[in-house]
Amino acid sequence: MARLTFRGGVHPPRRKSETQNLPITELPLPDQLIWPLEVPPGTRFIPLVHKGDRVLAGQVVARTADGFPLHASAPGTITSIAPRPVPEGPEVRSLVIRVMEETGTPGAAGRPETHPEHGHESFLEKSPEELRHRVLEAGVAEPFGRAGFTAERLNPPADASPSVPAAAVHTVVVNAMESEPYLASDHRLLVERSAEIVLGLRLTMRMTGGRRGIIAVPSDNRGLLRSLRKAVRRLRSVSILYLDSKYPGHSEGPLLASLGLGTDSSGSRRYARTGVRVQSVTATLAVTDAVIRGLPQTRRVLTVAGNGIRNPRNLSVPLGAPVSACVSACGGYASDTVLLLHGGPMSGAALSSDAVPVTSRTTGLTVLDGRGFASLPETACIRCGRCADCCPAGLAPYRIEAFLLDGLENLARLEGVASCIRCGSCAYICPAGRSLVRMFPPVPAPGREAE
Numbered sequence: 188m189a190r191l192t193f194r195g196g197v198h199p200p201r202r203k204s205e206t207q208n209l210p211i212t213e214l215p216l217p218d219q220l221i222w223p224l225e226v227p228p229g230t231r232f233i234p235l236v237h238k239g240d241r242v243l244a245g246q247v248v249a250r251t252a253d254g255f256p257l258h259a260s261a262p263g264t265i266t267s268i269a270p271r272p273v274p275e276g277p278e279v280r281s282l283v284i285r286v287m288e289e290t291g292t293p294g295a296a297g298r299p300e301t302h303p304e305h306g307h308e309s310f311l312e313k314s315p316e317e318l319r320h321r322v323l324e325a326g327v328a329e330p331f332g333r334a335g336f337t338a339e340r341l342n343p344p345a346d347a348s349p350s351v352p353a354a355a356v357h358t359v360v361v362n363a364m365e366s367e368p369y370l371a372s373d374h375r376l377l378v379e380r381s382a383e384i385v386l387g388l389r390l391t392m393r394m395t396g397g398r399r400g401i402i403a404v405p406s407d408n409r410g411l412l413r414s415l416r417k418a419v420r421r422l423r424s425v426s427i428l429y430l431d432s433k434y435p436g437h438s439e440g441p442l443l444a445s446l447g448l449g450t451d452s453s454g455s456r457r458y459a460r461t462g463v464r465v466q467s468v469t470a471t472l473a474v475t476d477a478v479i480r481g482l483p484q485t486r487r488v489l490t491v492a493g494n495g496i497r498n499p500r501n502l503s504v505p506l507g508a509p510v511s512a513c514v515s516a517c518g519g520y521a522s523d524t525v526l527l528l529h530g531g532p533m534s535g536a537a538l539s540s541d542a543v544p545v546t547s548r549t550t551g552l553t554v555l556d557g558r559g560f561a562s563l564p565e566t567a568c569i570r571c572g573r574c575a576d577c578c579p580a581g582l583a584p585y586r587i588e589a590f591l592l593d594g595l596e597n598l599a600r601l602e603g604v605a606s607c608i609r610c611g612s613c614a615y616i617c618p619a620g621r622s623l624v625r626m627f628p629p630v631p632a633p634g635r636e637a638e
């Protein structure tokens with residue numbers, strides 16, 4: 188069988204041998220939680236509670252103007268509604284709660300003992316509209332893709348470009364590629380909750396009309412997913428496909444290119460053009476929880492790892508928990524000076540403080556003490572072309588950088604800078620230590636102004 192791969196990409200050390208074998212454990216509820224009322228790019232929530240109000244776990248505490256809910260991830264008292272720093276950038280208006288003591292773990296309550304392999308067929312017969320309603324009301328967030336929220340993507344808006352007609356969904360892909368070094372939370376979920384993920388995929392197929400379901404996993408994990416293979420064994424419409432393990436195989440464009448379902452690597456909206464819907468493992472599981480158990484999405488699983496953390500772990504974290512609580516649960520920093528990254532070491536953003544909250548977009552936390560991914564001293568570009576060879580979007584990053592350094596943003600645009608998926612492969616491969624992508628302007632967000 189031909190290797191399923193994409194053009195370009197790099198092979199950083201995987202460094203997953205430890206994290207892939209760590210079972211998921213729950214982070215105890217911290218004293219305080221922070222729920223940002225703005226989620227990039229451009230989603231804004233309107234609070235339904237006031238300072239001093241008591242809230243229950245799972246209660247809707249805010250909604251966007253078009254009704255998308257934000258749920259409390261723990262019971263407590265609203266202590267303030269004020270600007271707070273968030274992982275993605277400057278301070279945004281946030282709900283801050285003091286968690287009530289001696290409370291149970293939100294999300295676990297109400298979870299039935301029945302295994303998802305049994306008694307779920309009736310849910311697959313419910314109407315797509317009813318299923319979509321349940322997912323919408325559960326506030327299922329989608330950390331991959333710029334559109335932001337799964338429920339929205341189940342009803343994709345007409346593409347901004349009139350030349351690109353929307354297509355009916357024919358295939359749903361669960362993106363379990365997780366090609367960033369260290370990060371292994373998706374892998375652990377596939378090991379520990381495989382039947383529920385397969386069910387979430389089938390429910391999503393029912394909601395979208397997709398006839399084919401694919402679970403895309405890295406070929407390196409081929410022998411590690413016995414329970415997943417068992418879960419799909421009798422399903423003719425669902426298959427596991429093993430894709431080349433190189434980075435950034437988890438990005439939507441390279442993923443679709445590997446599957447032969449797309450030709451370029453730039454699109455966040457390719458699902459609308461090609462009829463393929465890509466969904467994260469986390470969102471797929473949240474669909475199951477929403478439909479079968481009526482649970483809102485109030486937690487997410489993430490890996491905390493790197494040579495700057497004492498005890499790496501895969502943690503199930505209540506949304507809004509401070510990053511510092513995750514670090515403490517892992518035994519604290521291993522060094523006085525560390526680099527803390529929101530995400531993996533290839534494309535993660537450096538955090539200046541660990542007071543920021545975990546959000547639905549926190550795929551992992553990487554802590555480096557300088558020995559992990561030491562950067563080269565930056566020297567002049569030698570025009571070796573390696574950055575262009577590895578760019579999955581087919582760009583020439585050295586040319587874009589040169590234009591931007593000369594203040595020629597128009598020429599950088601003509602060179603295709605807007606197609607950059609900010610994977611960081613070019614900076615990783617550059618023998619001159621040039622940071623390249625870090626000076627590229629942010630990609631303009633497709634509008635989802637809720638207010």
Ligand code: SF4
Pocket residue numbers: 567568569570571572573574575584585616617618619620621
């Ligand atoms: S890899 Fe670095 S040195 Fe080589 S062309 Fe690109 S920017 Fe220049």
Ligand code: SF4
Pocket residue numbers: 574577578579580581582584606607608609610611612613614623624
């Ligand atoms: S230019 Fe953008 S898409 Fe291309 S390798 Fe660099 S970061 Fe990745």
